[in-house]
Amino acid sequence: MSDALIEGKKLTKRFEDFVAVDGIDFRVEPGEAFGFLGPNGAGKTSTMRMISCVSPVTDGELRVLGMNPATQGSEIRARLGAVPQEDTLDLELTVRENLLIYGRYFGLARPVIRERADELMSFVQLTDRSGDRVDELSGGMKRRLTIARALINRPELVLLDEPTTGLDPQARHLVWERLYQLKRQGVTLVLTTHYMDEAEQLCDRLVIMDGGLIVAEGSPRQLIDQHSTREVVELRFDADDDRAKALALISRTDVPHENLADRILIYTADGETEVEQLGRSGVHPETVLVRRSSLEDVFLRLTGRTLEE
Amino acid sequence: MTALYFHVIERNVLAYRRLWGIFLTGFAEPLLYLASIGIGVGALVGTVKGPGGQMVPYDQFVAPGLLAAAAMNGSVFDTTFNFFFKYKYAKTFDAMLATPLGPVDVARGELGWALMRGTIYAAAFLFFMAILGLTSSWWAILCLPAAMLIGFAFAGAGMACTTFMRSFVDFDYVNMALLPLFLFSATFFPLSQYPAGVQWIIRCTPLYQGVALERALAFGELSWTLSINVLYLAAMGLIGLHIAGRRLALLLQP
Numbered sequence: 075m076s077d078a079l080i081e082g083k084k085l086t087k088r089f090e091d092f093v094a095v096d097g098i099d100f101r102v103e104p105g106e107a108f109g110f111l112g113p114n115g116a117g118k119t120s121t122m123r124m125i126s127c128v129s130p131v132t133d134g135e136l137r138v139l140g141m142n143p144a145t146q147g148s149e150i151r152a153r154l155g156a157v158p159q160e161d162t163l164d165l166e167l168t169v170r171e172n173l174l175i176y177g178r179y180f181g182l183a184r185p186v187i188r189e190r191a192d193e194l195m196s197f198v199q200l201t202d203r204s205g206d207r208v209d210e211l212s213g214g215m216k217r218r219l220t221i222a223r224a225l226i227n228r229p230e231l232v233l234l235d236e237p238t239t240g241l242d243p244q245a246r247h248l249v250w251e252r253l254y255q256l257k258r259q260g261v262t263l264v265l266t267t268h269y270m271d272e273a274e275q276l277c278d279r280l281v282i283m284d285g286g287l288i289v290a291e292g293s294p295r296q297l298i299d300q301h302s303t304r305e306v307v308e309l310r311f312d313a314d315d316d317r318a319k320a321l322a323l324i325s326r327t328d329v330p331h332e333n334l335a336d337r338i339l340i341y342t343a344d345g346e347t348e349v350e351q352l353g354r355s356g357v358h359p360e361t362v363l364v365r366r367s368s369l370e371d372v373f374l375r376l377t378g379r380t381l382e383e
Numbered sequence: 384m385t386a387l388y389f390h391v392i393e394r395n396v397l398a399y400r401r402l403w404g405i406f407l408t409g410f411a412e413p414l415l416y417l418a419s420i421g422i423g424v425g426a427l428v429g430t431v432k433g434p435g436g437q438m439v440p441y442d443q444f445v446a447p448g449l450l451a452a453a454a455m456n457g458s459v460f461d462t463t464f465n466f467f468f469k470y471k472y473a474k475t476f477d478a479m480l481a482t483p484l485g486p487v488d489v490a491r492g493e494l495g496w497a498l499m500r501g502t503i504y505a506a507a508f509l510f511f512m513a514i515l516g517l518t519s520s521w522w523a524i525l526c527l528p529a530a531m532l533i534g535f536a537f538a539g540a541g542m543a544c545t546t547f548m549r550s551f552v553d554f555d556y557v558n559m560a561l562l563p564l565f566l567f568s569a570t571f572f573p574l575s576q577y578p579a580g581v582q583w584i585i586r587c588t589p590l591y592q593g594v595a596l597e598r599a600l601a602f603g604e605l606s607w608t609l610s611i612n613v614l615y616l617a618a619m620g621l622i623g624l625h626i627a628g629r630r631l632a633l634l635l636q637p
């Protein structure tokens with residue numbers, strides 16, 4: 075297939091000598107929700123900014139909506155919606171005016187924008203704040219307004235850089251629900267996130283980035299199957315000695331495990347059996363939790379880090 | 384479809400709708416100067432040598448100089464202080480650049496806004512000059528486009544300089560540059576007051592071009608040298624605008 079909505083080949087971003095994105099290959103198909111995951115500094119924002127045509131590509135190839143960002147940036151931006159990691163709302167204007175003027179930047183007619191602004195304010199539940207100045211809004215409300223603003227031009231592709239960071243659980247669910255609605259309407263979504271549940275819920279496909287490289291790629295399920303075991307056992311200890319002893323015992327077996335600050339993780343196909351075996355060999359943690367493997371575990375195993383560190 | 388940079392002007396109009404007070408102060412300053420220096424000092428001085436070599440009343444002499452200075456001050460303020468705030472702190476331009484607007488549109492739009500605001504002030508000032516009988520020729524109507532040209536020149540240069548500034552502290556340099564221009568560009572007294580060598584230095588400075596242009600038009604004393612003043616100012620604005628557009632792309636789209 076060659077009609078990818080976004081295609082990066084050996085895509086590279088350097089800031090002077092520092093390589094932020096190190097020759098990554100990826101493609102995003104029309105209608106899918108695609109995620110970039112990775113720890114702080116992995117290069118997610120740098121990649122998103124190149125796709126948004128607000129940061130020039132240093133090396134490699136990038137095509138967005140079939141066009142070249144270097145020469146057709148303005149045309150591309152006209153058809154996409156961008157939610158940057160940091161809000162760039164116009165603090166001197168009201169909620170409603172922010173939507174109105176942003177629509178004007180796209181050259182839309184005023185009556186069209188007015189109608190869409192009302193729709194979008196109710197879409198993100200800000201209708202009752204429409205006349206308030208933006209600097210009076212809470213952080214979560216600003217985030218929702220940024221998302222609404224990115225939709226003013228009815229984009230076919232929406233780029234969201236950590237859309238729900240800083241939102242309370244209710245607002246997060248509202249945003250997920252809205253993004254899901256957009257997806258059903260056929261809008262292609264590309265997002266970055268630190269939340270595993272967000273990635274599992276929203277993304278059809280995702281890549282995990284680390285140090286400017288893509289270290290894994292696939293659907294959430296595929297990634298879990300390929301890079302983790304079916305189940306994970308979490309062991310917690312109150313006393314450090316017990317923990318050290320347990321760790322020594324576990325290390326002697328060839329069970330794959332990870333030693334974190336607050337717990338030990340054991341990767342296994344069958345958690346219950348594993349716990350019994352450990353008990354027999356003398357490991358007695360204070361609490362034991364057997365759970366299904368998640369993206370978080372994939373992430374941990376691939377990058378050696380938790381996502382929200 | 385209107386040109387994209389027009390929407391940048393539109394944004395500023397929207398933001399200033401709530402800031403009428405600030406907007407109005409722009410009218411007051413040059414008029415205060417006119418009242419104190421033109422009318423007050425004018426009564427003491429009597430007459431000075433005008434652009435055509437004839438003796439003219441001091442208030443008529445100084446008014447076009449003040450008009451030129453006001454055009455400079457207004458557009459420099461908009462394109463340095465206000466522009467810096469928008470680009471560095473308010474992220475106003477970052478938002479614009481995520482849309483079809485590009486850095487050059489932003490630079491043009493901001494310059495257009497500075498120019499629009501300056502034109503309104505200049506028109507008001509010129510109107511008062513006419514009412515007070517400080518213009519002696521119909522050519523004085525052209526003082527308005529001349530003020531716009533001065534505004535354009537200083538807006539372009541101001542914006543270009545701003546893109547090199549790191550913090551608000553750097554704006555002290557702007558004031559340090561503006562004050563001598565304001566005082567010594569033949570704004571308040573004829574160039575012939577200076578020794579010949581100094582006269583030539585002043586002839587090369589930017590505000591002098593504007594003062595010479597405004598004064599000649601106010602008295603209807605046209606000469607071919609005015610075309611040099613016009614070209615100087617136009618080139619200054621264009622070069623400034625070009626640099627500002629290039630620098631903005633570098634700064635805002637790393």
Ligand SMILES: Nc1ncnc2c1ncn2[C@@H]1O[C@H](COP(=O)(O)OP(=O)(O)OP(=O)(O)O)[C@@H](O)[C@H]1O
Nearest residue numbers: 089092094112113114115116117118119120121637
């Ligand atoms: N303008 C810049 N100049 C220099 N270095 C930069 C610039 N922007 C980003 N970097 C560097 O590039 C690397 C990748 O940054 P990027 O913002 O893409 O990471 P990220 O994956 O989005 O991280 P986070 O999860 O913290 O948002 C970092 O090491 C960062 O310091």
Ligand SMILES: [Mg+2]
Nearest residue numbers: 118119120159
């Ligand atoms: Mg980021």
